[in-house]
Amino acid sequence: MRSGERGEGKPLTLWVLTGNEGKLREFKSLGESLGVRVERAIAPKLEIQSEELTSIAALSAVLAKAASSIPTPAFVEDAGLFIRALKGFPGPYSSYVLKTLGVKGVLKLMEGVEDRAAYFKSAIALILPDGSVKVFTGIVNGSITLEARGEGGFGFDPIFMPEGFSMTFAEMSTDLKNRISHRGKAFREMVSWLRTAFKTRLP
Amino acid sequence: MRSGERGEGKPLTLWVLTGNEGKLREFKSLGESLGVRVERAIAPKLEIQSEELTSIAALSAVLAKAASSIPTPAFVEDAGLFIRALKGFPGPYSSYVLKTLGVKGVLKLMEGVEDRAAYFKSAIALILPDGSVKVFTGIVNGSITLEARGEGGFGFDPIFMPEGFSMTFAEMSTDLKNRISHRGKAFREMVSWLRTAFKTRLP
Secondary structure (H helix, E strand, O other): OOOOOOOOOOOEEEEEOOOOHHHHHHHHHHHHHHOEEEEEOOOOOOOEOOOOHHHHHHHHHHHHHHHOOOOOOEEEEEEEEEEHHHOOOEEOOHHHHHHHOHHHHHHHHOOOOOOOEEEEEEEEEEEOOOOOEEEEEEEEEEEEOOOOOOOOOOOOHHHEEEOOOOOOHHHOOHHHHHHHOHHHHHHHHHHHHHHHHHHHOOO | OOOOOOOOOOOEEEEEEOOOHHHHHHHHHHHHHHOEEEEEOOOOOOOEOOOOHHHHHHHHHHHHHHHOOOOOOEEEEEEEEEEHHHOOOEEOOHHHHHHHOHHHHHHHHOOOOOOOEEEEEEEEEEEOOOOOEEEEEEEEEEEEOOOOOOOOOOOOHHHEEEOOOOOOHHHOOHHHHHHHOHHHHHHHHHHHHHHHHHHHOOO
């Protein structure tokens, strides 16, 4: 965003770097609920191999900024499903595992496994106008269901039931999922930080 | 390698960037069989997420060279096991999958699966004194066994039986494995190329 483009009463615009339509939909909906516009920016994407989502997201953000002239504030999100009985698998490689093994493969790995505990984690790396990067994270605990349920969401949502609910993420409305999800938590943290920062020191 | 360090009759020294003791052992043995010294060099390692082993290895090599003053010629290897029935899984993420699901997890995914076809692929990125990078690859076809067999090798070797053999990689001597393996093929290609190149245009 160019300085001066945002006047009084004009909503903050955040640029998201993603090729994932499911994520884009959730971020747009999250933005609406907070009075923030979320738009997609196009930039080359390079993700490192790491078990730390925060490192993956932060380096993706730095590289995207270095490689192209993206508008700011912009953000990159990396998320993963971490299953305790599988030592954190599929974790940072969730999208690759979804494409190869799929939901069925993960259910097969969990056949006969009593410990169903898992969590989703989101790491958002925010690129500021001065090129610096700030990372926000969100986690939601839950369990892996015995079978896939629901048509909503994306990724491993049909087999993840968040703590305190009897529905999977895929059985929830986008709105409900966003209120409790890892992604929603990280996004709200970012917006809250940005609002304070813009009042005090950002242009 | 500093220019002039290699005289007539002195063996070529290749520096390998790896933290994997199994790989180091195989490369040293491969080197011996070809009259080449293989020594470990220390450099920061950064691997990207990609389904192309050649891209992972090449960028790792470029980044290692950029980040530190490693001796040359040096090389980085990336390898993976690609299982057809699992759409190539675990592929480029084989070491992460080994650490989380292990050999047992992959056998569980393959329970009841008739198509056992798989291949190992190795991609070696060679960094030359002038900073340029050349990539060599090797593939060995085979199948996933019904159970783990053998104590040798490393990684997924106990469940991989190369075409034309009734032993797994883990049941073979290092020497025999090297003669037929993806890694051996890529390494021999590299050495053969280097020998020709040193004769004609490398310092």
